[in-house]
Every structure is written in structure tokens, then in C-alpha cells.
Amino acid sequence: MSTVVVDERPAHLTRLTKSVRSWLPAAVVFATGLVSWQWLLPDVAGIESFLLPRFSDVMDALWTERDALRAGAWITFKEALGGLLLGSVAGIAGALALARWRPLGSALMPYFIAANAVPVIAFAPVTNAWFGTLSPWSKIVIAAVLCFFPVLVNTLRGLTSVHPSSIELMHSYAASERATFWKLRIPTSMPFVFTALKVAAVLAMIGAVVGDFFGGSTEALGVAIQSSVALSRYEVAWAAILVASLLGIVLYSGVALLERVLIRWHPAARDD
Amino acid sequence: MRGVVKRVGTGVAVLAALCGLYTGYRWLWMTTGWTWPFVVDDITMPSLDSIVGALFDPVQTDGQTLLSLLVESSLFTAREAALGFAMGSIVGFALGAVIARFVVLQRGLMPYVVASQTIPILAIAPMVVVGLGNIEIGGWTPTDWLRVSVISAYLTFFPVTVNTVRGLQSADPRAVELMRSYASNEWGIFWKLRLPSALPYLFGAFRVAATASVVGAIIGELPSSIQDGLGGAIINFNQYYVLNPQNLWATNLVAAALGIAFFLVVVAVERLVVHRPPERFA
Amino acid sequence: MTTPETVVSLAGVTKTFPKGGVTAVQDIDLDVGRGEFISLIGPSGCGKSTLLRIVGDLVSPSAGTVSVNGKPAARARLDRDYGIVFQAAVLYDWRTVTKNIALPLELLGWNRTTRRARVAEMLELVELTGFERHYPWQLSGGMQQRVSIARALSFEPALLLMDEPFGALDEMTRERLNLELLRIWAETGSTVIFVTHSISEAVFLSTRVVVMSPRPGKIAGVVPIDLAQPRGVTTREDPRFFEHVTSVRELLHAIGADSIEPTLVEGFE
Numbered sequence: 001m002s003t004v005v006v007d008e009r010p011a012h013l014t015r016l017t018k019s020v021r022s023w024l025p026a027a028v029v030f031a032t033g034l035v036s037w038q039w040l041l042p043d044v045a046g047i048e049s050f051l052l053p054r055f056s057d058v059m060d061a062l063w064t065e066r067d068a069l070r071a072g073a074w075i076t077f078k079e080a081l082g083g084l085l086l087g088s089v090a091g092i093a094g095a096l097a098l099a100r101w102r103p104l105g106s107a108l109m110p111y112f113i114a115a116n117a118v119p120v121i122a123f124a125p126v127t128n129a130w131f132g133t134l135s136p137w138s139k140i141v142i143a144a145v146l147c148f149f150p151v152l153v154n155t156l157r158g159l160t161s162v163h164p165s166s167i168e169l170m171h172s173y174a175a176s177e178r179a180t181f182w183k184l185r186i187p188t189s190m191p192f193v194f195t196a197l198k199v200a201a202v203l204a205m206i207g208a209v210v211g212d213f214f215g216g217s218t219e220a221l222g223v224a225i226q227s228s229v230a231l232s233r234y235e236v237a238w239a240a241i242l243v244a245s246l247l248g249i250v251l252y253s254g255v256a257l258l259e260r261v262l263i264r265w266h267p268a269a270r271d272d
Numbered sequence: 273m274r275g276v277v278k279r280v281g282t283g284v285a286v287l288a289a290l291c292g293l294y295t296g297y298r299w300l301w302m303t304t305g306w307t308w309p310f311v312v313d314d315i316t317m318p319s320l321d322s323i324v325g326a327l328f329d330p331v332q333t334d335g336q337t338l339l340s341l342l343v344e345s346s347l348f349t350a351r352e353a354a355l356g357f358a359m360g361s362i363v364g365f366a367l368g369a370v371i372a373r374f375v376v377l378q379r380g381l382m383p384y385v386v387a388s389q390t391i392p393i394l395a396i397a398p399m400v401v402v403g404l405g406n407i408e409i410g411g412w413t414p415t416d417w418l419r420v421s422v423i424s425a426y427l428t429f430f431p432v433t434v435n436t437v438r439g440l441q442s443a444d445p446r447a448v449e450l451m452r453s454y455a456s457n458e459w460g461i462f463w464k465l466r467l468p469s470a471l472p473y474l475f476g477a478f479r480v481a482a483t484a485s486v487v488g489a490i491i492g493e494l495p496s497s498i499q500d501g502l503g504g505a506i507i508n509f510n511q512y513y514v515l516n517p518q519n520l521w522a523t524n525l526v527a528a529a530l531g532i533a534f535f536l537v538v539v540a541v542e543r544l545v546v547h548r549p550p551e552r553f554a
Numbered sequence: 555m556t557t558p559e560t561v562v563s564l565a566g567v568t569k570t571f572p573k574g575g576v577t578a579v580q581d582i583d584l585d586v587g588r589g590e591f592i593s594l595i596g597p598s599g600c601g602k603s604t605l606l607r608i609v610g611d612l613v614s615p616s617a618g619t620v621s622v623n624g625k626p627a628a629r630a631r632l633d634r635d636y637g638i639v640f641q642a643a644v645l646y647d648w649r650t651v652t653k654n655i656a657l658p659l660e661l662l663g664w665n666r667t668t669r670r671a672r673v674a675e676m677l678e679l680v681e682l683t684g685f686e687r688h689y690p691w692q693l694s695g696g697m698q699q700r701v702s703i704a705r706a707l708s709f710e711p712a713l714l715l716m717d718e719p720f721g722a723l724d725e726m727t728r729e730r731l732n733l734e735l736l737r738i739w740a741e742t743g744s745t746v747i748f749v750t751h752s753i754s755e756a757v758f759l760s761t762r763v764v765v766m767s768p769r770p771g772k773i774a775g776v777v778p779i780d781l782a783q784p785r786g787v788t789t790r791e792d793p794r795f796f797e798h799v800t801s802v803r804e805l806l807h808a809i810g811a812d813s814i815e816p817t818l819v820e821g822f823e
Contacts, residue, residue, distance in 0.1 A: 025380030052403075111286050117483040117535035118528040119490055122502070125510040125520060130310040137309070165644045168612055172638045173658045174631050183657070187648040206392040213398070213494055214510070222395065229398045229495060237399055245391035252390040265648045265689050 053235045061235035062242065068219060073243050076221040079136045079208035080251060083143020084200055090144065091151030091200075092193065098152075099159040099185065109156065116149040121207065124214040133215040143207030147200035151193070158192025159185045191266055194259040201255045205248040221247075291320055318517045323525070326518035338519060342505065342526040349493070349501040350530060352417045353485040356424020357534075360481065364429040365474070368436025372466075382437065388430050394488065397423050398495035417501070420492035424485035431484070435477035439470025475542040482534040490527060502527050560624075561713055561745045562586040562609055567618035568770075569604055577770035578604040582618065584764065584773065588712075591739060591746045593756035593763045595802065597810070601771025602749045603717050609747060610638055610715050623712055634662065636713035637706030641721045643698035645690040645705075651677070652686045655705045662709060676704040679738055696727040700734070707742060714739075714746045721751060732758055736785055753806070757798045758785060765802060767809040774809045777801050 037055040053061075062069065098105035120142060127138035162185055170180045212222025221244050228237035298319065301312035310316060327339040371377045404419040443466050451461045493503025502523060509520040567582040579601035586592050594602040607613040608620060611631040622630035630636065637658070645654045652673050659669045677683045680700040690698055699719055706714060720728040732755060739746055750756050756763045760779050767774040779798050781789055789795055 022379055025376050026383045029380040029384065107282055108286070111283075114532050114535060117486075117531040119483070119487045119531045121487055122490055122506055122524055122527045125506060125513065126316075126524065128510075129513055129517070130316050163644070165640055165642060166646070168607075169638070169640070169644050171612055172610055172631065172636070173661045174634055175661050179661055183660070184646070187646065190648070202390055202392070206394050209392045209395045210397075210491060213491065225395055226398055226495065229402050234399070234403070241395055241399070244395050248391040249387070263648070 053238060057235045058238045058242065061233075062239040065236055065239060068224065069221075069240060069243050072219045072221045072224050072240065073247055075136065075217055075219055076205075076208045076212070076244065077247050077251075079139040079211070079220075080143055080201075080204040080247070082136070082140040083207055084147055084197075084204035084251070086140060087144035087147025087204070088151045088197060088200055091148045091196070092155050094148075094152045095155035095159060095189075098156055099181075102160065105156055105160070109153070112149055112153050112156075116153070120145050121210050124211045127211075128215055134217050136217070139208050139211040139216060139220075142211045143204040146203040146207045150199050150203065151196045154192045154196035154199075155189055158189025161192075162188050190263050194255065194263065197255045198252055198259075201251040202248060205244070205251055209244050295320055315514060315517050318521055323518045323521045326516070327522055331519070338522055342502075342523060345500060345502045345505045345523075346526055346530045348417065349486070349489045349503065350534075352420045352492070352501065353424045353489040353534065355418075356421040356426075356488065357428050357481060357485040359421065360425035360428025360485070361432050361478070363425070364432030364477075365436050367429075368433040369440060371433070372437045372440040378437065382434075385430060385433050389434065393427060393430070394423075394491055396426075397488065397491045400426070401492050401495055416498045420489050420498065420501070423488040423492035427484035427488040428481035431477040431480045432474070435473040436470060439473030440466045442473065443469040471546045475538065475546055478538045478542070479535060482538045483531055486527075486531045486534050502530070559588055560585050561588050561590075561622065562747065563619075563621045564605075564609070565619045567605070567608060567615045567620060569601070569608060569613065570616045579608070579766075580770035580772055582771075582773060586745060586747060588745055589743060590762065591736075591748065591760045593760040594747065594749045594766060595751070595753065595756045595763060595806070596766030596771070596774070597768050597806070599771075600766040600768045602766050605766075605771065606715050606717050606747060606749050609713075610636060612638075630713075634658070634709060635711055636715055637709070637711040639699070639702050639706045639714070639716045639719045641718040643690070643695075643702040645698055645701060647690055649689075650686065651682065651688050651690075651693070651701050654690070654701055655708050657705060658709050672708055673704075676708050679707070679741065680704045680734065694727075695723050696731060699723065699731065703735070703738070707738070707744070710742070710744075712744060714744050716746065716748045718749050718751060720755070728752075728755065733786065735759065740784060753799050753802050754790070757781075757795060757802060758789060763798075763802055765805045765809070775805045777805065 034055065037052070098108070123145075124138065124142050127141045131137040131141070166184055166188075167180065170184055175183070208220075209222040209225070212220045213226050216223050218227075221240050224240045225237050225244070228234070228240065294317075298312055298317050301317075306312075314322075327342075328337050330336065331338050331341050371381055400423055401419045404422060405416075440462075447465055447469075448461060451465055456464070489501065490503040490506070493501045494507060498504050499508070505523050506520065506527075509516070509523055513520055562585070564582050564584045568577070568580045570577045582605060584592075594605060596602055604613060608615050609622065609627060611620075611627040620627040623633075623635045625633070625635075646657070649657070652670075655673045655676050656669045659672060664672070673686075674683070677686065680703055682697060682700055682704070685693070685697070690701070693701070702719070720731050723731065735746075736759060746759075748756070748759060757777075757779055763777040763779060765774045765777065766772065777798060781792060781794060781798070
């Protein structure tokens with residue numbers, strides 16, 4: 001009598017059930033969410049439209065306002081992207097410099113980490129005074145400062161967290177400091193840099209959108225959100241938020257895609 | 273003792289360097305008259321001494337000093353942020369613990385929780401604050417600052433949930449096997465193994481959440497025209513910026529101090545609770 | 555240019571680490587001839603890894619002289635006279651097998667064609683042809699170590715330093731890699747200094763086994779191994795293999811009992 005259990009089902013069917021089982025719960029949640037949004041919350045629970053308008057109403061507003069929203073999305077996206085690029089380049093450059101003068105880097109590290117705790121957004125009115133409320137630069141600077149410290153800290157961490165054995169190996173080859181820097185430290189730091197860039201992408205979006213809360217071009221998403229709320233046009237506000245969220249996902253995914261292309265060698269254990 | 277002196281010394285040096293850079297930049301730009309990236313004058317970049325001086329001037333004629341106003345405002349905002357942080361952490365941890373336990377929930381909910389970290393949640397702030405002001409639960413409308421706390425809670429909730437799930441599941445499977453060999457039940461494993469393993473992750477989330485709570489509270493105050501907090505102060509001083517730029521700058525300094533203070537509290541508690549090996553700088 | 559008969563010469567080498575004042579090794583005198591296979595064996599803390607790193611100029615001695623290939627150790631390192639293999643393979647995750655092996659060649663400034671040719675040779679030597687485009691995480695521990703060995707030998711150094719390279723592997727893989735190492739040693743004619751914890755491995759591989767005593771690390775004795783070359787699977791069943799293992803083991807026990815006086819076995823003056 002055999003005590004071994006034999007799987008009678010063909011291989012491709014088992015694979016299918018496995019993948020269904022992995023995304024089915026998420027799909028169920030999504031469907032439930034959509035249903036609640038459209039019917040349960042408004043009709044059954046009586047959630048008034050000023051908190052969460054019906055899904056269909058939001059979709060209508062999205063359609064009717066599509067031109068304004070598209071223009072706003074483009075403005076906000078440019079501000080976010082500009083801030084991301086500016087802040088990241090500055091952060092990486094700073095980290096490269098500090099990796100050269102390691103005692104300075106390790107002394108300043110706790111301050112960079114603390115600087116990340118400053119509510120930079122509160123500075124938006126001042127940048128408005130610098131560049132003018134309507135200028136995109138006032139938001140770009142805010143987004144850039146938001147990105148700068150996370151990128152700096154993480155890139156520096158990556159450049160300096162090299163395994164001692166790897167350094168010994170380079171010494172055994174009598175490799176110059178420069179060679180060690182380019183062939184060892186830089187590649188080691190790449191995963192860290194991309195983690196930071198993904199965080200920075202989100203922060204840049206927040207900086208661009210929320211920066212507009214303090215005033216900005218009338219078409220920008222943040223301004224649209226704020227003014228719609230003030231006028232009690234909640235469907236439009238939610239439509240704008242949806243667009244902003246989509247932009248955030250696009251920006252983040254762009255960085256993630258770049259990461260997948262540039263560091264193919266990183267073991268597949270990534271958790272996004 | 274030497275370590276503390278060294279730390280304070282570096283701190284003072286950093287502060288002095290920042291003041292020096294600011295004053296130096298200001299002086300250089302004003303003497304040369306450069307207009308890139310922006311014009312530097314007493315309005316766009318007030319001098320450091322005028323900012324400090326403004327702290328001790330009365331805000332309105334014969335009223336309280338700016339400093340005392342800002343301290344009151346920070347306490348007001350701090351209360352909102354702290355309450356939000358606490359609420360968000362508790363709910364986030366509870367949800368995270370439940371999700372970590374049941375794989376089905378994890379597959380169903382985690383994609384959205386993680387995805388929510390890529391969207392600018394802060395943009396919803398005005399909506400939430402205004403919207404909650406319009407609802408009535410049995411004749412009770414949430415007070416102003418309670419609504420703002422909800423924003424802080426919301427911003428805290430997501431990182432705490434994600435990190436709770438990660439942290440609770442980070443226990444080495446062999447360590448779990450060891451506990452089972454001691455005939456420990458699931459609760460025992462939770463308290464003695466999973467929870468301690470999760471602490472470093474939790475505090476990672478708390479660091480992010482501490483800052484986010486403060487930012488959320490400040491932003492949350494904007495649309496509801498709450499006067500008493502830092503957000504209100506920023507709006508007010510922004511209106512009269514051209515007349516009195518020092519006030520807005522001083523408010524920013526105080527807001528920065530508040531954010532850093534929250535962060536340092538988390539770091540201090542973490543140092544007591546979690547024993548992390550020091551960061552290696554090779 | 556005549557090649558020196560003595561590849562490594564240590565005289566009065568002592569190393570005391572400033573932090574904690576620990577004397578890792580003391581008064582080490584040792585000469586290693588060309589083509590020899592020397593094992594350093596001893597209990598934990600006897601300084602064998604430190605001694606290896608002193609030969610490689612990765613650690614500088616507090617006293618004594620080290621000469622490699624007739625030059626001071628520092629010069630030998632800059633001239634890249636040796637290759638080193640660590641216990642962990644220390645391969646770079648972002649480089650394929652090919653690029654990992656080519657790393658020292660890149661640093662030496664070899665052009666791409668010569669690099670490619672040499673890498674192919676090396677892969678054949680360690681019997682990993684076909685794995686050129688693999689990444690380290692796709693390989694088993696034993697395979698990673700073979701890549702590490704290939705890398706160490708890629709620029710044909712006269713001397714090979716190995717710090718417990720097979721320590722993290724299972725017994726069967728280790729025995730197989732021992733055979734491979736001996737074959738490579740015979741084919742390349744290099745000199746090897748090999749640090750290990752395993753008595754049977756030391757006896758199987760070496761022409762001489764140097765036993766070291768714990769802190770401060772001193773040479774307790776040297777056991778010449780006169781088993782026939784080339785050694786193979788049957789060597790381990792040779793009764794004289796067992797005798798040598800016993801000599802080494804007894805020496806290790808002796809230094810455990812009274813850890814001061816070094817006991818000398820024939821062959822060491």
C-alpha cells in the first residue's frame with residue numbers, strides 16, 4: 001500500500017490554481033471596494049456626498065473636467081519631476097562628496113537624518129515669496145528639498161556599507177582608491193540609491209501637490225483640490241485626487257522600471 | 273561623558289555653520305546684487321538677528337510675544353499630531369497583526385496598503401477635514417483639532433501597518449521551530465518571538481510616522497481655518513509677509529524644531545527598547 | 555631573472571594588535587619553497603588567518619621580516635605576486651561569473667580579448683565552462699568557491715593564499731574540491747599556503763603541515779607529509795595517511811595540554 005500522495009492534476013492546472021489563489025483575494029477586495037463606493041456607502045450607510053461622492057459621480061466629474069484636469073496634471077507632473085531630478089542629483093552628488101571625506105560624512109549623518117524630520121512643506125509660502133506664487137519653481141524647490149535628504153542619506157549608506165572582505169580583496173589586487181570606488185562602492189550603492197529614489201518620487205509628488213495648497217497656478221492639481229473643496233464641489237476634488245494618485249503611481253513605477261533595467265542582477269526578492 | 277560633549281559640540285558646530293552659510297549667502301547676494309535664483313533683500317531673506325529679535329516682540333500691539341504665541345501654537349499642533357500618531361499606530365499595529373496572521377487577508381489587503389504609499393495621501397487632507405466637519409454622529413460633530421488628528425492618524429497608519437506585517441513575519445523560521453519544540457502556543461510565540469523581532473521594523477515606521485504626523489497636522493489646519501495651531505500661524509503670517517517676513521521665518525524655525533523633537537522622542541524610545549548594532553561606516 | 559627557490563620567508567614575525575593589546579602571532583620563522591603546499595592548522599585564536607594576511611600584506615607585522623618572491627611583502631602585493639581566496643567566496647553580486655573572474659585582470663589593465671581568453675582558460679581549469687553568464691546567487695556554495703579560485707589564479711600568481719576556503723561547505727563537496735585543488739596545483743605549479751581547521755584536509759593536501767599553538771600564536775611543530783603524488787581517492791585509505799593524521803592530532807593535543815613549549819617533529823630545524 002503506497003503511502004506517497006501523488007498529485008493527479010496536470011502541472012499547468014496546478015500552476016493556474018496557484019496564481020488564481022494569489023491574486024483572487026486582492027481582486028475580491030477591489031470589487032467589494034468599488035461596490036461599496038458606488039452603492040453601499042451612499043444608499044445603505046447614507047454617507048453624504050460631501051464626504052465621499054458616488055463613484056459614478058466622480059467619474060462624471062473626471063470626464064467633464066478632463067481638460068482642466070489634464071492641464072493641471074501636466075503642470076503638477078512637471079513640478080514633481082523637476083523637484084525629483086534636482087533633489088536626487090544634489091543628494092547623490094552630496095553623498096559622493098561625503099563618501100570621499102568619511103569622517104565628515106559619519107559626523108554629519110545623524111544631522112541629515114534629523115533634517116528629514118523638518119516639515120519642509122511649511123516653507124512653501126517663503127518659496128512663493130522668492131519665485132512668485134504662480135511660478136513652478138517655488139514648488140520645484142520644495143519638492144527638491146523633500147527629496148534631497150532621503151537620497152543623500154541612503155546613497156551615503158550604500159557607498160559606505162561595503163563588506164570588509166570585499167575591500168580586502170581589492171587591497172590584495174593593489175587596486176587604487178579610485179578603482180575601488182568605481183568597481184566596488186558604486187555598484188554596491190545602487191540598490192540603496194533606487195530605494196531612496198522610489199521614496200523620493202512619492203515625496204516629490206506630495207511636495208508639488210501640497211505645495212499648491214499655499215497658492216499656485218489656478219490650474220494646478222493642488223489648487224484645484226483646494227478650491228473645489230472650498231466650493232463644495234467634492235466630486236471634482238475627488239477626481240483631482242484620483243489624477244494626483246495616478247501621477248504618483250506613474251512616477252513611482254517609472255523609477256521602479258528604471259531600477260529593474262539598471263540593476264538586473266539584484267536577486268528577485270523585492271517587495272513592491 | 274566624552275561622547276555627550278562630542279555630540280553637543282558637533283551639534284553646535286553644525287548650527288553655527290548653518291547660520292554662517294545663511295548670513296554669508298545673504299551678504300554675498302545683497303552686495304553683488306545677483307538676481308539668480310531669486311532676489312535677496314530683507315523681505316525674501318530677513319537677517320538672522322531680526323528673526324530672533326522678532327521672537328521677543330509683541331505680535332499685535334500690547335499682545336503676547338511672538339515666541340509665546342508660537343509655543344502655544346506648537347503645543348496645539350503637537351497635541352493633534354501626537355493623538356493622530358497614537359491612533360494611527362494602534363490601529364495600524366492591530367490591523368498589521370491580523371494581516372500577518374491570515375495569509376488570505378495579506379493577499380487581499382496588502383497590495384492596496386503598499387500601493388497607498390505611492391500616492392500623495394496628504395492631498396486628501398482638506399477633504400477629510402472639511403468633510404468630517406459636516407458629519408454628525410448622534411448630534412456630535414468632531415471638533416476642529418480632532419479632525420486634524422485624523423489626518424495624522426491616516427498618515428501614520430499605512431507605514432505602521434506595512435512594517436508590522438513585515439516585522440512580525442521576519443522571525444527566523446528556525447526560531448519559530450524552536451519555540452514550538454518548547455510546546456509554546458501561538459500567543460507565546462507572538463509575545464516572545466515575533467513581537468521582539470518586529471520592533472526594529474516598527475520603529476522604522478514610527479520614525480517616518482512621527483514626521484508625517486507633524487506635517488499632516490500642519491497641513492490639516494490649513495483648510496479648516498483653525499487659528500490656534502502652527503498651520504494657522506503660517507497662513508496668518510503669510511498674509512502679512514511683506515510687512516513682517518520675520519514672523520513667517522520664525523514660525524518655520526519653530527515648526528522645524530517641533531518636527532525634530534517628535535523624531536528625537538521616537539529615536540530615544542527606540543534606543544531604550546531596541547538594541548540595534550551601531551551603523552557600520554566602512 | 556632567476557626565480558627564487560624560497561617563495562615566502564618569515565623571520566621573527568610578531569603581530570600585536572593595538573586595540574586590546576592582543577598578540578596574535580609571535581616569533582614566527584618559516585620558509586616556504588617553490589611548489590610546496592603548506593597548511594596552517596591550529597585551534598581557534600592561534601593566529602593562522604592573521605599570519606596569512608601578514609604574508610599578503612593585508613596586515614602589517616609589529617616585528618620581523620616578511621619576504622615574498624625575494625621582495626618585501628608590500629612590494630609583492632603591489633606587484634600582484636599572489637592571489638587570495640577567502641572562506642566566503644566574496645564574489646560581486648552585480649558581476650557575472652565571467653566578469654568576477656576578470657576583475658583582477660581589469661585592474662591590471664588587460665584588454666578585452668586577452669581577458670576573455672584567460673577567463674575561458676580558468677573556467678576550464680575549475681570545470682565551470684558553460685556558467686559564464688551566471689550570477690553568483692545562481693550558483694551553489696561549492697561553485698562560488700570554484701569561481702573564487704579561478705579569479706585568484708586568473709593572473710597566474712606564483713603564490714596562492716587560501717583562508718579556510720572550503721570551511722563553509724559540506725564534507726562531500728569539500729573532498730571533491732580538495733581533489734580539484736590538487737589537480738589545479740599540479741597543473742599550474744604554484745605555491746600554496748592553506749589555512750584550515752580540518753586535520754584530514756591538511757594532511758591530504760599538503761607537503762608540510764604547520765601546527766600553530768593558541769595565543770600568542772607560535773609554530774608548535776611542522777609535520778612533513780611524504781604521501782605519494784599525485785594524491786587521489788585512495789590516498790585517504792593509505793595507512794600512512796592515518797599515521798600522519800595521528801601525528802598532527804597528537805601535536806594539537808600536546809599544545810592543548812601545555813601551551814607554551816613548542817614540540818618539534820623531524821624535518822624542522
